[in-house]
Amino acid sequence: MNVWALIAGAIARQGSCAMVSVIRTEGSAPREAGARMVVSAEGFHGTIGGGALEWKALAAAQGLLGKPRQVKLMHQSLGPDLGQCCGGRVSLAIESFDAAYLPEVEANAAREALGSFVLAGRIPGIDAVEQFGACHRQVLVFGAGHVGRALILALASLPFDVIWADPRRESFPAAMPQNVSGFAGHPLEVVASARPGALAFIMTHSHALDLELAAAALRNPAIAEVGVIGSATKRARFERRLREAGVDPARINAMICPIGMGGIRSKLPAAIAISVAGQVIALDEALSAPACQGMVQRGIVG
Structure with missing residues (x-):
């Protein structure tokens, strides 16, 4: 505001x-x-x-x-x-x-x-x-499928600068929330231009593209957290491929996959999106620097 x-x-x-x-x-x-x-x-x-x-x-x-x-x-x-x-x-x-x-x-x-x-x-x-x-954290959302669209709506009223990337221009809706910018080029360009402290959540139409984006995001020190949609099986496969590609093991271990907060079993896109939005809020609060606080009190005079 x-x-x-x-x-x-x-x-x-x-x-x-x-x-x-x-x-x-x-x-x-x-x-x-x-x-x-x-x-x-x-x-x-x-x-x-x-x-x-x-x-x-x-x-x-x-x-x-x-x-x-x-x-x-x-x-x-x-x-x-x-x-x-x-x-x-x-x-x-x-x-x-x-x-x-x-x-x-x-x-x-x-x-x-x-x-x-x-x-x-x-x-x-x-x-x-x-x-x-x-003083808003940048959130990078990769993928304009059902879950991606639902996540964009869940983030629409939250104080984040959202970049929504998908190479399929026709996948984007005609109108987007005010805090969202669409990007229809190669998503790797969004990874490369991420602001310090950015959060990346990957949920594209292609597992191969997910892996490519995950590797690039984990290699980019500006991106604080990387999340990938999927299962425990997908995580195991990605971990092996990322290690083979020479990605830092500490960054691989910190990768969030599956994404979302625990305790929600529903597979509805809107339910997954709410779970992921809650995770975004929790990560933002854990990472926020004092400069992003609304007021730093030094004591009331008088």
Whole structure:
């Protein structure tokens, strides 16, 4: 969610806007530090976790609409204060923005459009480093068959930059999700251009192509994890062929095959896709660097 673009648009249309940011959590909380909502007279975008906390924050943000720039801090014990079962504590910053603040908002929106950036000490009284803009892991999906199509739909609403590769141009649908780019050339080109930390999931129409892609992906140090659709038998065959091809044994051992999270027996493409999407989320969280966190809290002042 590009928060500064949303704020700029709301100010341009209505003259004011508000933003709710989670600035600190203690114990169990519905969202992490850095979660945000943008609130305007038209409604709101984003979530800080729902429930009574979100409704109270929305009411406070709506109360600041139409007012000059100001910041309200809210500290809530989720159990005693709000009756939520989480049991933790959450600190929020609720900010209002008006037309006088528009140049700074537009400058931040321009930086946001170019990618990830950080701001330190932006909120008065809050000692924190905030990350804005896209900081999304690249997910490479090879194959536009039934499972590939289902996986693309499962990833559509998740914060990943997805490259969907298949040499059969006619296999792609007419429209794709906003976070997906289709590639109809040779899939090895996608492997070669992978960004550092990319995840590769291979499920093409051809076992020979799967093996070729797996070998190339495992040899590319930029690709953090490589998954291949298949069975234990396919894995054993691929392991032997990859060793014969001179692929690093440690990388072969780390290859994910079969793909997907355990405990799901269904072979329906949509079920497999949900299982793999869950695995993508788990891998992303395990690999994420601190620079990709929404807010690094250094302590609240005052």
